[in-house]
Amino acid sequence: MANHRVNLKQIKLHYQHALPNQMVTAVVVLDHNLRICYVNPAAEALLVKSFNKLYRLTIAQVFYNTPINTRRLEQLLTTGQEFSDSDVTIEFFDHRQITVEITASSVTFEQCPHILLEFKQIDQQKQISDEAFQQQQWESARDLIRGLAHEIKNPLGGLRGAAQLLDKELNIEQREYTAMIIEQADRLTDLVDRLLGPNQLPIMKTQNIHIVLEKVFKLTQFDNPKNITLVRDYDPSIPEITFDQDKLQQTLINIVHNAMQVLQNQHSITLKTRAANNKTINGKRIKLCAQISIIDDGPGIPEHIQSTLFYPMVSGRAAGTGLGLSICQTIIHQHQGKLYCKSRPGRTEFTILLPFNSEN
The missing domain is CATH 3.30.450.20 (PAS domain)
Known part of the structure; x- marks a missing residue:
């Protein structure tokens, strides 16, 4: 030797x-x-x-x-x-x-x-360039959708009001049609509200990140008809950070449920946390942040939508609305954090970066 x-x-x-x-x-x-x-x-x-x-x-x-x-x-x-x-x-x-x-x-x-x-x-240079381009595209798509949503929402209110007034003048049999108009107007209004994204600022509180992850883990276990394996891989040394518990829970559940819908039996989802250093978030170099990863071993996300995955109305599922991940991106931006995804067949990883309190 x-x-x-x-x-x-x-x-x-x-x-x-x-x-x-x-x-x-x-x-x-x-x-x-x-x-x-x-x-x-x-x-x-x-x-x-x-x-x-x-x-x-x-x-x-x-x-x-x-x-x-x-x-x-x-x-x-x-x-x-x-x-x-x-x-x-x-x-x-x-x-x-x-x-x-x-x-x-x-x-x-x-x-x-x-x-x-x-x-x-060239990871850092490529990452900064790609992030800047995707951020610009995401903001442009979001602003366009919000503008269209407002244009749709205003006449919807008038349509619903007119149907309510008309309902008072009709007999019982004819009211079936006005009820249908009101119901569909309410459905479209709800869709438009979701397009506009969260309308409340996050309520920030300093707490342990694993409180949210444990809630997501338990909720997913209760609603797991495919018996997908759930794995926890936590770093207990991560200190408390400032975040909105409800909004972060909404983001994690959305990502986990998206994964569960495409996975089959004998597949797994891993909830992983780590302390990450020297990360770039929205063009800024962050010395230390909490990293949350949701990893699955499913078929992966189609390559042609990976670059636009967080845009409104983009979905990899036939029945998907394409709003969930866009809302998740908005929530993480409200936390001055970063949400991104890397996917290939056999491994899809969504990563959330949240700066520690001194950075946030």
Whole structure:
């Protein structure tokens, strides 16, 4: 074991000496068998593993899902023609994902062909850009819907009032029609009110976030005809934060119920909390916040609606109104927080970030 450590240290020093100009970006060197023979400190930080643990592993043993396929790497060794990919999402076995730019080139060490992979992480820049665009689009869609809702609501009131006046002049048989008009006017008014979103500001109170999660957990257990497994994964060290208990409960129940409607037996939903640091919320860098995740192992959200998921009237279900998640987004914005979703077949994760009191 001691000799193995010495050898790895010598190997590491050898590549560090041979690669003096590639130490800023994350660098991974593969031998002709496509096994890792060196990673620099930046790559160790990116992969969250030491060189000792990565040595002699293949790419498939490091990443759960990656577009870097063996055929392209073998072709690189044969032809020497380098390639690069931008905006590449790589997933690890613990479901952590990173977005990187990758450059692959052919190099020679000790007269043997090697592959040099350079990774530049672009998660933060991409996230800020995507969030700014989605925030702008969401606000534009919300304002448009609210404007239309007001235009619809005003004549609805007049329609209902006219039907009530007419009802007094008709006989019993004809009143059936005015009753139908009033009923449908009330139904449309209720829909318009939901389109306008919450009309009350949140009542903020400093309390433990897990109080709400436990209520959601128990309510979901009582209404669980499909016997979906509910899992709690809490971080008890999270301090109290300021939030509206009823509104946050409404948001969580809405997300959990959406998941339950698409899941079948033997599937699961996990309620998870963590303390998260250095997060970007609405363009601001937040040092510390509470992170609530609702994770399911269902079919995932259709890719074509993921970017507009929180817009009003957008739904992935045939019978859905597309209002629930839009209202959830509004509630979290009232808390100066952030709500977003990442989904693929087999894993959908809704994440809520709420700044700690000093940030809020």
